[in-house]
Amino acid sequence: MSTLRARxxxxxxxxxxxxxxxVWPLVAGIGIALTLQFFAKPVIGDFYAKVxxxxxxxxxxxxxxxxxxxxxxxxxxxxxxxMMVGGYVSGGIVYYGxxxxxxxxxxxxxxxxxxxxxxxxxxxxxxxxxxAVSLVAGGLAAALCGYVVGLPSLxxxxxxxxxxxxxxxxxxxxxxxxQTGDVLYTVEEMKERPFVGIAQMFTTPSDEWVTPIVLxxxxxxxxxxxxxxxxLFWVFLGVGITLLVAYRLKESAxxxxxxxxxxxxxxxxxxxxxTTQFKVRAFVIAAFFAGVAGGLFAHSIGVQLNPGELxxxxxxxxxxxxxxxxxxxxxxxxxxxxxxxxxxxLLRNPAPLLKVWPVFAGLAALLLIATVFAAATGRRTRxxxxxLCIVLALLGLGFGARAAAAAGHNLGDYRMILFAxxxxxxxxxxxxxxxxxxxxWDRSLWRGIAESLRAPAKKGGTSR
Amino acid sequence: MEKFLQTLIDALAVGSLYALIALGYTMVYxxxxxxxxxxxxxxxxxxxxxFLVAVAAGWGDHVSAGDPGRTWILWVLWAATxxxxxxxxxxxGAWKRRHPGDPFVLNRTRFAGVLVLxxxxxxxxxxxxxxxxxxxxxxxxxxxxxxxxxLCAMTTCGLVGFVLERLAYKPxxxxxxxxxxxxxxxxxxxxxxxxxxxxxxxxxxxxxxTLLPTDxxxxxxxxxxxxxxxxxxxxxxxxxxxxxDFLVHRTKFGRSMRAVSYNPTTASLMGIPxxxxxxxxxxxxxxLAAAAGFLYGQKYPGLNQAAAxxxxxxxxxxxxxxxxxxxxxxxGAMLGGILIGLLxxxxxxxxxxxxxxxxxxxxxxxxxxxxxxxxxxxxMLEKV
Numbered sequence: 001m002s003t004l005r006a007r008x009x010x011x012x013x014x015x016x017x018x019x020x021x022x023v024w025p026l027v028a029g030i031g032i033a034l035t036l037q038f039f040a041k042p043v044i045g046d047f048y049a050k051v052x053x054x055x056x057x058x059x060x061x062x063x064x065x066x067x068x069x070x071x072x073x074x075x076x077x078x079x080x081x082x083m084m085v086g087g088y089v090s091g092g093i094v095y096y097g098x099x100x101x102x103x104x105x106x107x108x109x110x111x112x113x114x115x116x117x118x119x120x121x122x123x124x125x126x127x128x129x130x131x132a133v134s135l136v137a138g139g140l141a142a143a144l145c146g147y148v149v150g151l152p153s154l155x156x157x158x159x160x161x162x163x164x165x166x167x168x169x170x171x172x173x174x175x176x177x178x179q180t181g182d183v184l185y186t187v188e189e190m191k192e193r194p195f196v197g198i199a200q201m202f203t204t205p206s207d208e209w210v211t212p213i214v215l216x217x218x219x220x221x222x223x224x225x226x227x228x229x230x231x232l233f234w235v236f237l238g239v240g241i242t243l244l245v246a247y248r249l250k251e252s253a254x255x256x257x258x259x260x261x262x263x264x265x266x267x268x269x270x271x272x273x274x275t276t277q278f279k280v281r282a283f284v285i286a287a288f289f290a291g292v293a294g295g296l297f298a299h300s301i302g303v304q305l306n307p308g309e310l311x312x313x314x315x316x317x318x319x320x321x322x323x324x325x326x327x328x329x330x331x332x333x334x335x336x337x338x339x340x341x342x343x344x345x346l347l348r349n350p351a352p353l354l355k356v357w358p359v360f361a362g363l364a365a366l367l368l369i370a371t372v373f374a375a376a377t378g379r380r381t382r383x384x385x386x387x388l389c390i391v392l393a394l395l396g397l398g399f400g401a402r403a404a405a406a407a408g409h410n411l412g413d414y415r416m417i418l419f420a421x422x423x424x425x426x427x428x429x430x431x432x433x434x435x436x437x438x439x440x441w442d443r444s445l446w447r448g449i450a451e452s453l454r455a456p457a458k459k460g461g462t463s464r
Numbered sequence: 465m466e467k468f469l470q471t472l473i474d475a476l477a478v479g480s481l482y483a484l485i486a487l488g489y490t491m492v493y494x495x496x497x498x499x500x501x502x503x504x505x506x507x508x509x510x511x512x513x514x515f516l517v518a519v520a521a522g523w524g525d526h527v528s529a530g531d532p533g534r535t536w537i538l539w540v541l542w543a544a545t546x547x548x549x550x551x552x553x554x555x556x557g558a559w560k561r562r563h564p565g566d567p568f569v570l571n572r573t574r575f576a577g578v579l580v581l582x583x584x585x586x587x588x589x590x591x592x593x594x595x596x597x598x599x600x601x602x603x604x605x606x607x608x609x610x611x612x613x614x615l616c617a618m619t620t621c622g623l624v625g626f627v628l629e630r631l632a633y634k635p636x637x638x639x640x641x642x643x644x645x646x647x648x649x650x651x652x653x654x655x656x657x658x659x660x661x662x663x664x665x666x667x668x669x670x671x672x673x674t675l676l677p678t679d680x681x682x683x684x685x686x687x688x689x690x691x692x693x694x695x696x697x698x699x700x701x702x703x704x705x706x707x708x709d710f711l712v713h714r715t716k717f718g719r720s721m722r723a724v725s726y727n728p729t730t731a732s733l734m735g736i737p738x739x740x741x742x743x744x745x746x747x748x749x750x751x752l753a754a755a756a757g758f759l760y761g762q763k764y765p766g767l768n769q770a771a772a773x774x775x776x777x778x779x780x781x782x783x784x785x786x787x788x789x790x791x792x793x794x795x796g797a798m799l800g801g802i803l804i805g806l807l808x809x810x811x812x813x814x815x816x817x818x819x820x821x822x823x824x825x826x827x828x829x830x831x832x833x834x835x836x837x838x839x840x841x842x843x844m845l846e847k848v
Binding site for chain 2: 075152155156158159160162163164166167168170171174175177178308311312313316319320323327414416417419420421423424427428431
């Protein structure tokens with residue numbers, strides 16, 4: 001009969017297994033990221049490499065928002081603001097840091113941070129180190145903003161908190177948009193400027209003030225000239241770390257406190273959870289990852305960091321991913337992020353969709369037969385019919401794309417309409433999102449689906 | 465003094481429009497407790513429909529007046545009007561069948577309905593005459609054509625609001641509020657992108673035909689010209705607000721609206737048709753937004769494409785007005801709208817024009833921190 005303490009010591013894993021257990025996902029993540037960077041990119045081609053890059057950024061954003069909206073149940077609709085803060089801080093550090101340190105911003109990165117094939121550069125350079133530092137700095141700056149935004153949750157709940165986050169996002173956007181400092185191009189220009197403008201307020205008359213470096217970010221025109229450092233390696237390293245942190249957070253004591261706040265704030269407070277502190281903590285963690293994603297976004301190829309693009313429509317995009325995936329499901333958010341990112345591209349260029357449409361046709365026929373069979377034998381048919389509808393919709397999309405292409409239209413013109421319709425239908429037909437609060441590897445999810453398919457149509461109630 | 469007066473006029477003119485839009489937000493929030501993000505798109509729709517009607521009919525000072533490519537919209541509208549009239553007649557017939565022998569008593573609600581029908585029919589008849597080339601001189605009178613366009617935009621958007629509520633929001637009556645919010649975002653995206661289609665309004669910005677003279681001020685006070693568009697716009701907005709206030713606080717229907725917003729379940733137990741009340745609320749909100757869209761287009765004729773961020777920002781400011789005044793409170797929304805207008809225009813004129821949106825959202829956060837229920841709102845109790 002051992003005491004509790006003795007048993008705890010007995011059950012405690014050794015140093016080496018514990019280290020291995022905590023480190024292997026990270027090692028695996030780095031391995032996957034490197035594989036994607038050096039082996040997958042030549043296979044899938046430039047276009048899909050870029051799509052994959054966007055998917056990675058979206059996954060980081062969606063999973064980070066899951067921590068606030070999904071775990072903690074606080075509705076934040078200003079997530080793009082954190083992204084913007086992170087992007088601008090990271091971009092500023094990389095751009096002006098490269099100017100100061102290397103004298104030039106043009107592609108100081110090595111092979112790990114390049115989306116272009118066959119460049120004659122070493123694997124890792126100083127530029128990469130600067131980029132990594134800037135990502136962390138951007139994340140920290142965003143986390144600071146997250147702290148500021150999280151504080152009102154002291155007083156506000158539900159919709160009101162959502163409105164505050166929206167207002168915060170708009171304020172950040174307008175502040176960046178309305179500053180007028182053009183991006184500087186040379187070190188000489190930089191030397192004429194103060195770093196922070198506060199000192200000149202006291203030393204020079206106001207009509208001689210010049211825009212300090214920290215405010216020379218391009219204003220409404222956008223921050224041009226950022227080097228394209230975001231590669232599959234960096235983005236999927238970020239994805240790996242984000243997923244890992246999110247998963248471990250969900251399983252930790254902190255995560256359980258988050259979940260308890262989501263389920264019932266008053267009850268969790270009665271159980272001794274400091275709800276305010278945990279809400280702020282959720283905001284800070286989520287904002288950090290959003291800031292990192294912003295840094296990655298800012299340095300993506302084909303992107304110019306522009307405050308106009310990171311308004312609350314961007315926040316809505318992220319919310320849509322989270323809700324489609326299921327509030328509280330990490331894997332759901334990640335998968336939905338991938339779908340939401342890839343779907344408009346597929347609709348813009350539906351050739352791959354057209355190639356696979358016979359598969360959909362076959363699936364639809366099979367499901368139709370299954371539905372008829374199930375209806376004939378008295379099984380519950382509603383979920384089957386829902387699936388049938390989805391498949392038919394996809395089929396219709398395929399046919400529509402063919403017809404549109406034949407008529408000289410591009411389905412891409414209608415992609416946002418289809419997307420909006422899909423969103424509304426999703427909310428009506430499966431309001432809990434793809435996975436609900438469960439993860440894709442939870443067997444209960446699949447068991448629930450299987451049961452809903454097997455269950456006899458006794459009560460004729462709604463399917464879950 | 466001159467600057468002050470000019471700013472005041474602009475602030476009041478635009479503020480009353482914010483108030484009109486805010487009413488739609490606040491009514492929907494008061495009843496369904498969700499932020500109808502699609503409301504700002506209904507506002508945009510109102511502006512664009514009035515543009516289409518004005519151009520198709522050849523009213524105002526539009527350069528390509530009477531654009532024949534756009535006349536189809538008139539046909540669609542007349543078809544809709546005729547359909548509405550036919551269905552109203554069918555409804556009346558059904559009522560007669562249900563109540564055989566009862567004389568048709570003209571109470572206040574029915575009287576209002578008849579008024580609307582007469583107005584709509586008048587519009588349709590006028591349109592047909594216009595189409596046949598019988599009328600020209602009426603269209604040159606800015607007030608008259610403006611009234612017709614206003615009616616047209618309001619009825620169309622009311623119809624759109626009705627359809628949206630029935631198709632998108634009604635199936636979600638029992639769903640969590642977050643889902644309804646997402647649906648509203650989806651509806652907003654849908655409207656924006658439908659509006660951007662080449663077959664609809666296209667992606668090019670257009671110029672709204674101005675119906676009221678822009679070179680003859682009504683009066684000049686201290687070198688400040690008071691334009692007819694400001695006065696008539698603000699007067700229309702205020703008249704509509706008084707009408708709504710009367711409807712909500714003085715009529716039987718308004719009482720049922722307030723009952724539903726207080727507690728839908730109990731209201732339905734008292735025999736109030738909750739779904740119908742919600743539908744009508746949406747229709748009224750959409751019609752008011754459409755009126756605001758038309759009046760805004762008259763004040764600022766540069767009409768942005770339907771998905772432009774400018775529109776969304778305008779809608780957001782109106783929403784801020786609703787929150788500042790106390791969301792769910794109709795008089796609060798009016799007050800908030802005027803307040804936001806004053807803040808924005810005076811801030812832009814006297815502090816910094818680039819930061820005009822910052823003031824509005826800062827006020828929002830300030831109000832929410834100090835008095836989350838808004839100026840006129842009642843604090844909500846949290847129930848376990």
